[in-house]
Amino acid sequence: MNNTVISCKNLYKSYFQGKLEVPVLQGVNLSLSRGEMVSVVGASGSGKSTLLHLLGGLDSPSKGEILLLGQGLTTISEEKRCQLRNHSIGFIYQFHHLLPEFSAQENVAMPLLIRRMNKQEAMERAADMLQHVGLSHRLTHTPGELSGGERQRAAVARALVTQPACVLADEPTGNLDRHTAEGVFNLMLELNRKVNATLVIVTHDPQLANQAERVLQLIDGVLV
Numbered sequence: 001m002n003n004t005v006i007s008c009k010n011l012y013k014s015y016f017q018g019k020l021e022v023p024v025l026q027g028v029n030l031s032l033s034r035g036e037m038v039s040v041v042g043a044s045g046s047g048k049s050t051l052l053h054l055l056g057g058l059d060s061p062s063k064g065e066i067l068l069l070g071q072g073l074t075t076i077s078e079e080k081r082c083q084l085r086n087h088s089i090g091f092i093y094q095f096h097h098l099l100p101e102f103s104a105q106e107n108v109a110m111p112l113l114i115r116r117m118n119k120q121e122a123m124e125r126a127a128d129m130l131q132h133v134g135l136s137h138r139l140t141h142t143p144g145e146l147s148g149g150e151r152q153r154a155a156v157a158r159a160l161v162t163q164p165a166c167v168l169a170d171e172p173t174g175n176l177d178r179h180t181a182e183g184v185f186n187l188m189l190e191l192n193r194k195v196n197a198t199l200v201i202v203t204h205d206p207q208l209a210n211q212a213e214r215v216l217q218l219i220d221g222v223l224v
């Protein structure tokens with residue numbers, strides 16, 4: 001059985017500033033199977049976020065193809081791509097992006113409600129997920145009433161509540177102090193293991209990066 005969740009071959013991405021081409025990714029190859037957890041490190045501006053956006057179907061490559069669960073992200077329709085993204089990928093960003101006017105529980109339930117799950121079930125699943133990230137005592141708190149670490153844990157819960165095949169995290173601990181960052185990072189590894197999701201974490205922090213199963217380095221537009 002082909003166990004590959006996400007892969008790309010000879011992936012190129014350039015940005016254009018007027019007529020000037022700025023090459024960022026120059027032949028990235030990657031293949032990740034179910035449950036695999038890797039971190040991506042590299043100098044500032046090396047293209048880590050660019051790669052994550054391409055893998056998540058948020059942007060298109062200049063050349064090359066990305067396969068998510070066997071489907072070519074550049075060849076399917078925008079509608080199909082959105083659907084696939086919604087069902088198969090959980091995103092976690094450096095800034096939590098929780099909706100300020102909703103409680104932690106409502107925020108975590110949101111991806112399920114978008115999928116038209118009934119509200120009661122979505123809220124129950126959200127409460128369950130928040131318990132897994134140690135926030136069962138914060139269900140009714142809005143993001144403004146949570147600490148930085150708690151907000152990021154709520155964001156982790158929101159990314160995982162749909163049990164996605166793949167979780168893409170861009171500097172998820174970038175705004176946290178070391179101790180809190182370690183807690184959130186380890187929580188992500190533990191939860192991903194539990195739901196058997198493939199995890200790609202971009203981080204600046206070599207100490208955290210080394211805790212993943214594999215560390216990939218982005219140098220001169222390629223992964224080594």
Ligand SMILES: Nc1ncnc2c1ncn2[C@@H]1O[C@H](COP(=O)(O)OP(=O)(O)OP(=O)(O)O)[C@@H](O)[C@H]1O
Pocket residue numbers: 015016022024042043044045046047048049050051
């Ligand atoms: N929309 C854009 N238009 C033009 N150039 C861009 C665009 N987005 C990114 N870039 C350039 O592409 C390069 C890679 O950016 P990217 O954000 O992927 O790097 P990064 O490795 O994630 O950096 P950091 O670690 O600082 O977040 C940078 O030189 C950046 O200036």
